Amino acid sequence: MTAAIEVDDLKKTYRGRKTGEINAVDGVSFRVEEGEFFGILGPNGAGKTTTLEIVEGLRRPDSGDVRLLGSSPWPHSPALAARIGVQLQASAFFEFLSAREQIETFARLYGAGEARAAAMLEEVGLADSANVRAEKLSGGQKQRLSIACALVGDPELVFLDEPTAALDPQARRNLWDLIRKINGEGRTVVLTTHYMEEAEALCDRVAIMDAGRVRAIGSPRELIASLEAPTRISVASGQLDAARVGELAAGEPVREEGGLTVFETRDPQKLLTELAAAGALEDLAVRTASLEDVFLEVTGREWRE
Numbered sequence: 001m002t003a004a005i006e007v008d009d010l011k012k013t014y015r016g017r018k019t020g021e022i023n024a025v026d027g028v029s030f031r032v033e034e035g036e037f038f039g040i041l042g043p044n045g046a047g048k049t050t051t052l053e054i055v056e057g058l059r060r061p062d063s064g065d066v067r068l069l070g071s072s073p074w075p076h077s078p079a080l081a082a083r084i085g086v087q088l089q090a091s092a093f094f095e096f097l098s099a100r101e102q103i104e105t106f107a108r109l110y111g112a113g114e115a116r117a118a119a120m121l122e123e124v125g126l127a128d129s130a131n132v133r134a135e136k137l138s139g140g141q142k143q144r145l146s147i148a149c150a151l152v153g154d155p156e157l158v159f160l161d162e163p164t165a166a167l168d169p170q171a172r173r174n175l176w177d178l179i180r181k182i183n184g185e186g187r188t189v190v191l192t193t194h195y196m197e198e199a200e201a202l203c204d205r206v207a208i209m210d211a212g213r214v215r216a217i218g219s220p221r222e223l224i225a226s227l228e229a230p231t232r233i234s235v236a237s238g239q240l241d242a243a244r245v246g247e248l249a250a251g252e253p254v255r256e257e258g259g260l261t262v263f264e265t266r267d268p269q270k271l272l273t274e275l276a277a278a279g280a281l282e283d284l285a286v287r288t289a290s291l292e293d294v295f296l297e298v299t300g301r302e303w304r305e
């Protein structure tokens with residue numbers, strides 16, 4: 001496989017008068033394959049944006065190497081810039097321009113025509129809002145417009161920094177469909193997010209960052225499987241007598257908690273079959289491990305947003 005991005009031991013320290021030194025990026029390495037959907041997942045302040053800006057060539061690292069599509073992103077090269085799309089913050093729009101005028105401005109920068117600009121508005125579902133001023137668009141529409149602007153130059157690689165932050169669940173899901181489609185067209189996508197379920201739903205592989213470091217890297221499935229965590233199955237209490245509960249638990253942990261009988265099992269299929277056979281599925285809930293559990297395992301603390 002060909003690497004779209006290779007990052008080796010990146011470091012970046014910010015020095016502020018009030019904050020002192022902050023090791024925002026503290027030895028980060030990863031590799032993104034061509035066509036891959038790669039996520040950088042971490043809580044606020046983890047160092048995601050700084051890492052992304054260095055990879056995009058917008059910020060210079062203190063040390064470490066970056067190869068972006070085979071070249072160094074620093075110093076800035078127009079040839080490389082033409083091959084990547086960077087989603088700008090929605091707040092970076094020109095207030096008084098319509099959606100169409102915004103994207104046509106970007107199209108000119110990339111040497112793309114008005115037809116391409118119109119096609120991209122259509123692509124992100126904004127054709128009907130082409131004449132609406134950017135400031136009047138909804139949060140989800142602004143995000144769509146900024147993604148359309150990032151795509152107008154037909155990039156091979158697209159960077160999205162928290163594209164769904166502050167969107168309602170419906171707008172977020174719509175945007176997921178759009179981003180999946182962009183990746184489905186063969187473009188490499190690098191996305192940052194602080195939403196666990198977003199990384200789990202979208203990414204082929206994720207790097208989990210915390211305090212400037214990559215704490216774990218792999219596909220969400222691999223990372224979750226590596227925990228070897230039991231599945232938690234709960235049903236309403238009182239459907240089974242204590243002896244039967246003990247038999248079904250088969251030596252694995254079981255407890256009564258808030259009106260529920262809670263089993264922890266490594267053989268969920270067997271237990272579920274037995275619970276069904278016993279007619280004891282009232283209030284059934286099944287919880288498998290998630291990236292949240294991976295975060296807890298690798299950082300030793302709960303996720304905070």
Ligand SMILES: Nc1ncnc2c1ncn2[C@@H]1O[C@H](COP(=O)(O)OP(=O)(O)O)[C@@H](O)[C@H]1O
Pocket residue numbers: 014015016022023024042043044045046047048049050051
């Ligand atoms: N321009 C800056 N000057 C000083 N400190 C910064 C700057 N940008 C980010 N930081 C600090 O660096 C750390 C990482 O920030 P950032 O890369 O924005 O993380 P994330 O995108 O994961 O929230 C945070 O502690 C943040 O406060």
Ligand SMILES: [Mg+2]
Pocket residue numbers: 048049050161162
């Ligand atoms: Mg950020």
